[in-house]
Amino acid sequence: MIWVVAVFLLLGVFFGITGTIGVLRFPDVFTRLHAAAKCSTTSIFSILLACMLLKGWDPMSWRIMVIALFFLITSPVSAHIIGRSAWMRGLMPWGRKRKR
Amino acid sequence: MDIALILDAVIYCLLGVTVLSLIRVVIGPEPEDRMIGLNLTASQVLAILVLAALRLDQAIFLDVALVYAILGFVGMLAIARSMRSGEESS
DSSP states (O other): OOOHHHHHHHHHHHHHHHHHHHHHHSSSSSHHHHHHHHHHHHHHHHHHHHHHHHOSSSSHHHHHHHHHHHHHHHHHHHHHHHHHHHHHHTTSSSSOOOOO | HHHHHHHHHHHHHHHHHHHHHHHHHOOOOOHHHHHHHHHHHHHHHHHHHHHHHHHHTTTTHHHHHHHHHHHHHHHHHHHHHHHHHHHHHO
């Protein structure tokens, strides 16, 4: 069981590092949002799943499950809010130059 | 293999990643870039809080993590709303 927990924690750290590199390196608001939203959701969900597997049947495990459900609902909503705000302000997506 | 050692290593790695993702909050050219960096930082701090709750075996950190997630979401909502209303009024 400890190996499964270690694999999930390693997966979470890997996706966290990947998302941060993407946020630092990508050229545009929308591409940065793509990297940040997907990688943060995957990373946090892997880490919370590892914590649940580590604790087993415990009251802490159910609280972690509530946190995971809340994060799984609100993270895409927050990313959509940021993207919609950037689109409404008229920022151009990175790519071929064209008028919108 | 000791589980406390693994949790310590993951907590320190996530601390480094959080500091790196704060760079985008500082240098972001657009306000949305700062919001993206703040969102990423908030989610990684949430993971650090949950891991610290398991490492120190203190269940109160999980409540702190839940309240932190709720306040982060409401704060992001408020920032987006205030930016849009400022755009319309000016």
